[in-house]
Amino acid sequence: MSKFLSLEKIEKRFPIPAKEDYIAVTNVDLEIKKDEIISIIGHSGCGKSTLLNLIAGLDKQSEGKIVLNNKEVTGPGPERAVVFQNHSLLPWLSVYQNIEMAVKKVMPELSPAELRQRVEKFVSMVNLDHAIDKLPAEISGGMKQRVGIARALSIKPDVLLMDEPFGALDSLTRANLQEHLMRIQQSVKNTVIIITHDVDEAVLLSDRVIMMTNGPEATIGEILEVNLERPRNRVELQHDPEYIRCREAILSFLYEKFAKDDE
Template sequence: MTSNYLELSDVGMRFATPKGWFDALVNVNLKIAKGEFISLIGHSGCGKSTVLNLVAGLNDPTAGGIILDGREVAGPGPERSVVFQNHALLPWLSVYQNVELAVRQVMKGAGKAQIDEQVRYYLSLVQMDHALDKKPHEISGGMKQRVGIARALSLQPKVLLMDEPFGALDALTRAHLQDALMEIQAELHNTVIMITHDVDEAVLLSDRIVMMTNGPAATIGEILDITLPRPRDRVALADNPDYHHLRQQVLSFLYEKHSKVTRLKSKADSKAAVA
């Protein structure tokens, strides 16, 4: 892996509100290697989505900066694809056409045969090449998300950004897509940043888990290296003591942060009651 492929340096983000400035993020420093799989985890309101939006170029940081492959991130670009919890497929286009639209963006001037080859390749990666002509309303939620991932990958991004991509799916579908994502990343070696609330998902998929402190003024609290060998088998990991130890470390961090916030809120409520 190439070190410092993606680097966030002293990144901060503040928003104007009727009550004044709100600091969402402060002093976020993170170096990500090429081909690394990073999970962002933390309680609601800890700035995970803000980090993702900044890397995607959907917002500009109010402090610090972000460098990807030697260039500063300034606005959205095809080298950073986003997969949202909602697949966001165009309902009037077929599965094939939804991916074709993205392929044409990165293969301007390419012939019909070349484009067709690429569309079919990315749909085969997510095992959706059997449903080329179906419209989004004709396929299941898990299938829609597979097509969304294929579309994002077809842009050939340097970084794949995923915002709780499996959060709305049932447990069995989620497990299948997690396995598919591990296989795809092993083949394409994409750099991936994924937001998740699922501790097991984070440990299973990641090379490192970035644990965020609670907001406001959220930042990186701890970074946990996931040293489990690849390829990973979820069934085998069920009896793996290292897996359970890593899982416990993440849970301990999340529980301690939640307990601290609860204690502080209780103190504030008590003071307000006395006043």
């Protein structure tokens, strides 16, 4: 089961009228093991979100193929659940209903009691029992993102895809959500791909960090193994030589080898 999810020679071109195609990413080869957490990091415009959309099946690659569990990815599906950057909860449904909608669709065989049980279990998993009947507008940004995570996990995906899941949150809330994610991962193993531009987040959460070169024609620059024991403690890690090594490796990649001027 080592070859769980693989990307082979992926290229994504976007047509531009009356000009040559824009090549967002090219030549991406990547193998992801089961229950592995990887981060994809890079400057904006490096095609990391494009890559995630391809894996999610929301977009189609121009070249190459993506294989999950020996099945080629041809479109979106619940076995590849996505946590979107802006949570994407349906504002007219309560926390409970947002998760219920997903579970009901993906597991139609559940009895009403089982359905209720499953939804409640995942609400509890992200510690939102007190807000279960609240509408998205009534809860904070961090809580919304937790619901997004609960919704994604509730449909028992093979891979959890997270597109800059905490990018829109303040740093304290972000830390809190990272803790939630690590705690959940500790009890229920998932294969997770996180798109991020936060160096600390990448090191803290991942087993491997995929570093992307700058676009156009972005590709994988380096892959970093993070050899840190779990559970990880963000405070203690600050002085851990391995943590410091990983951090420096990413920083050097992003700001020395592939520095980018943001206009």
